[in-house]
Amino acid sequence: MPTATAIAHPNIALVKYWGKAPGPGNVPAGPSLSITLDTLVTQTRVSIADRDALYIDDAPAEDTKVRACLADLRAHYPIAPLRIETSNNFPTAAGLASSASGFAALVTAIDHACDLGMDAATRSRFARRASGSAGRSIFGGVVALSGPEWTATPILAPEEWPLQVVVAITHAGRKNVSSSVGMRLSERSPYYPAWVASTAADFTAARTAVMDRDFSRLAEIAEHSCLKMHGLMLATPPGLLYWNAASTACLHAIRALRETGSDVFFTMDAGPQVKAVCLPESTPRVARTLAEVPGVQRVLVAGLGDGARIIES
Ligand code: DP6
Numbered sequence: 001m002p003t004a005t006a007i008a009h010p011n012i013a014l015v016k017y018w019g020k021a022p023g024p025g026n027v028p029a030g031p032s033l034s035i036t037l038d039t040l041v042t043q044t045r046v047s048i049a050d051r052d053a054l055y056i057d058d059a060p061a062e063d064t065k066v067r068a069c070l071a072d073l074r075a076h077y078p079i080a081p082l083r084i085e086t087s088n089n090f091p092t093a094a095g096l097a098s099s100a101s102g103f104a105a106l107v108t109a110i111d112h113a114c115d116l117g118m119d120a121a122t123r124s125r126f127a128r129r130a131s132g133s134a135g136r137s138i139f140g141g142v143v144a145l146s147g148p149e150w151t152a153t154p155i156l157a158p159e160e161w162p163l164q165v166v167v168a169i170t171h172a173g174r175k176n177v178s179s180s181v182g183m184r185l186s187e188r189s190p191y192y193p194a195w196v197a198s199t200a201a202d203f204t205a206a207r208t209a210v211m212d213r214d215f216s217r218l219a220e221i222a223e224h225s226c227l228k229m230h231g232l233m234l235a236t237p238p239g240l241l242y243w244n245a246a247s248t249a250c251l252h253a254i255r256a257l258r259e260t261g262s263d264v265f266f267t268m269d270a271g272p273q274v275k276a277v278c279l280p281e282s283t284p285r286v287a288r289t290l291a292e293v294p295g296v297q298r299v300l301v302a303g304l305g306d307g308a309r310i311i312e313s
Pocket of ligand 1: 012013015016017018026032099100130131132133134179180181183268269270
């Protein structure tokens with residue numbers, strides 16, 4: 001039976017995607033820029049089978065987004081029924097971008113198992129249609145996702161700027177409001193038009209800061225994009241509040257670290273975990289400090305990783 005196993009890593013957006021263009025195809029309302037991590041991994045094995053079946057961590061599962069992704073692929077390629085077995089080495093659906101690595105690994109494994117012959121841009125487009133951020137996890141290092149094609153493109157390879165990320169886990173449960181639902185709700189925020197209109201300038205400025213390896217400038221842009229997105233969320237009736245007390249304490253701790261000489265900035269997504277992006281010399285101090293913030297359950301450290309790839313077939 002044809003089989004393929006792929007791995008992919010989550011990515012963390014420094015300029016956020018939060019909002020969809022009208023119409024079908026899960027087209028983002030604005031561009032985004034991310035870094036792909038290395039130590040966090042989704043592994044997905046796909047085998048041709050008698051009927052479709054999904055297993056997450058060895059347990060049978062149902063997932064409407066996986067179903068939709070398979071339907072989308074089958075509208076373009078002849079694909080047999082598939083057995084899909086997937087697992088993460090980090091908390092799922094907790095604001096750690098498990099859907100990004102999940103769909104990047106899934107599309108990559110299906111392409112290989114079914115011999116579809118997709119190039120990376122095509123895999124990125126199908127992954128993005130399944131979950132916007134997943135289009136970026138096809139690639140490693142620093143990655144951009146912008147129109148008009150809305151397939152991701154790599155900007156820097158991991159070794160070209162070896163940033164590190166300390167993830168402070170403040171609550172490992174599943175989030176209450178998924179990103180897809182939260183984005184739709186945010187269209188009702190009075191801030192939504194301003195958010196969409198201002199994202200292109202953040203994206204262009206962040207891309208320039210990355211090309212220049214200008215950490216301080218990237219710190220300003222990324223913290224602004226993050227806080228602007230959370231401002232939009234807070235102003236979304238009845239209020240999308242993903243932070244807890246420990247998240248807020250981590251944000252203050254990271255700013256205090258920066259004021260006392262560490263090269264670090266924060267970002268957060270649709271969950272209470274805090275991601276501290278560091279230059280490598282600053283990582284040990286940042287990790288030590290965040291581990292001691294009350295309410296932080298544990299910290300994970302990652303460098304920049306590679307894109308989705310086949311590890312066995
Ligand atoms: C806050 O990619 O999970 O992490 O396209 O609806 O599946 P869907 O959304 P998703 O949203 C990610 C939102 C974010 C910011 C980002 O990764 O850019």
